[in-house]
Amino acid sequence: MKLKTLCLSCVAALALSAAAATTASAHDAPADDAGAAKANPFTATEVARFNEPWAMTFLPNGRLLVTEKRGVLKVLTIGGSAQTITGVPAVAYGGQGGFGDVILHPQFATNSLIYISYAERGTTSGTAGATVARAKLNLTSSGGSLSNLQVLWRQPKLSGSNHYGHRLAFGPDHKLWITSSERQKFDPAQDLNSPLGKVIRLNDDGSVPTDNPFYNRGGVAATVWSYGHRNLLGIAFDAQNKLWIHEMGPKGGDELNLIERGSNYGWPLVSQGDHYDGTPIPRHNTRPDLNAPEAWWNPVIAPAGFVIYSGTRFPNWAGSGLIGGLASQALVRVKFNGNTAAEAERYPMGKRIREVEQGPNGDVWLLEDGTNARLLRLTPL
Template sequence: MKKNAIAAACLTALLAACNAPDASNGATAAQAGAAAPAGQTAPATVAADGRPFQVEDVATFEEPWAMTFLPDGRLLVTEKKGALKVFDPTTGERGDVAGVPDVDYGGQGGFGDVVLHPQFAENGLVYISYAEAGEGDTRGGAVARARLELDGNGGNLADLEVIWRQVPKVDGRGHYGHRIAFDADGYLWITSSERQKFTPAQDMDSNLGKLVRLNDDGSVPADNPFVDQGEIASQVWSLGHRNMLGIDFDPEGRLWVHEMGPAGGDELNLIERGANYGYPEVSNGNHYDGREIPNHDTRPEFAAPAVTWWEAISPAGFVIYTGDQFPAWQGSGFIGGLSSQSLVRVEFDGTAAREAERFDMGQRIREVEQGPDGALWVLEDMRSGQGGRLLKLIPAG
């Protein structure tokens, strides 16, 4: 099936989705039963009944976006309008963390990710991402670090320092990305999406549409692939990305990142040093107005995705599971689905990957994490003014 045929069949659903908060991230296609084009992944069967887990409704937050566990078992949860919460899932107690910077809230922008420094127990450092206002009607993603001072149910961010910014700041309120992660060597990774501007993803004078690798203080590692090509390029590990909202390392240390493609082109990519993933020159999807984008196989110099979803799942949040509660799932990746309202399980075989199954969650899923006890935890996206629930998934029975 040619991509223009797919676009024609899906156009009504895609245009309707364009009014949703994450419209530019994709939409559910109309041809769920159609065969996938060559090189792309067909829609998986959504498991509505007989799920191998039971769901505990733990709490509700106001537009939650990200979470991370503290060593004492409590959670830090970001809320998109600019609040950082401390939540105890055992007691239900919650409090506010003061000292959060002002965020530029609107569209896909606001407070983003939160992660702990690998030596948090010794240094108390947390890293946060958020949309930051610029001059005029512009904005861009930023990453800051601060020392978390806990006090009772709440706390404070002390000595906050911005260590990275998207360059340049642009208009619009979409495609920030700004998911952050640390690797086993202590390097800081930042997904910097292309802000719906397309061409910056191929421009090495901009860090938009790039995966960024830094030292924990924001300085540039000497072995980055483009370190001799200028200040901005030196930050870059890979380029040619669209809207990256999930990042994690598998048990062998391989880095996997998913991104929202255009219409019919969501991707899971195995990240290689210095690789160009082709956007907007190539994609296995098309523009939302139906204009075709050449497929990856027409330009072999660009790295191709390990998995493509031609029926969009709108991926958000990502964890590669290593816990004990679901032993059969050890090494599997779990991706939250926004438009697909699902939890997607991905199986890996070395450098290859495939969607293994999909679980119908009945709501848009924004974030997925593994708890210290091996349970899976998910955050729903905002539900029509009702907030987003924190859910705990444990084995059925």
């Protein structure tokens, strides 16, 4: 377990130009961009526009699936138009809720299965919870449809419309990994009998792997891999099969964490930020028994979307983490060194960046946040 908070990102940020700093103190506030000290090392080309996009993933044939927050799944042929996929379940739209992530099964080429996440309404008015389902994707010349939808996992239905998390990934072990944020309820993040504030690990059919750290406790605890998390919105495995997740802090203290089996990451007991009303939160260094972040940001970047780059089109980015910034309106590059990490560069984009993906040939793709949002393809200069 890591016993000391590493403020490496802060050191890196001080060494960057003024353009690398953000003055945002809240995750929904845009940064004050002072202008780039040097040009971005890429050309950003608009490819398409979407309405409140949230996530994307490439299909083996080069087409692109894109989720829109109001409950729409689209498939885009690059160079062509985006078409609608029918059969998407109803979503609880509002606040941070709506349609979330989309990923492919590791054997998608033979089984056509995709996995989706979304906020689902409860039977009590004003309640909702994150839900993960899988379905068969049936593509046609005019779009396609989902069939045989099967719900695999659910959060409890609670009041409020924020902090769902529900980012998805398949690991090298072919297990399904789910980020489950704490719905702004704080204490459940420390309760192993609650799925909130956790990293969840399941088999591809939704059953529970017997090698999960708390499997012998049964119930919800059996599904948990790590706990003490706040609002987890980015998940990626590196080339050494280590799992990295970023999460939004409160007022300050966005985190990048190396996820370790059975470990407690401290929320809401500790943070590198404070509550929005100014009430202080003890820092990570006051609790060496809790797992501290590898990198953290204060002021915040409001991280959203995450990929660890493995292509060859941007040689200087090999093995780097690429994080979308909402408040920071930037693409943030993080450099890893074994089990440590630090911000290396920040590329101003002038818009809130919701999602980052690596394309089949190694180009980098970004989705802006909000209505009439652009899909951008980044190609090296």
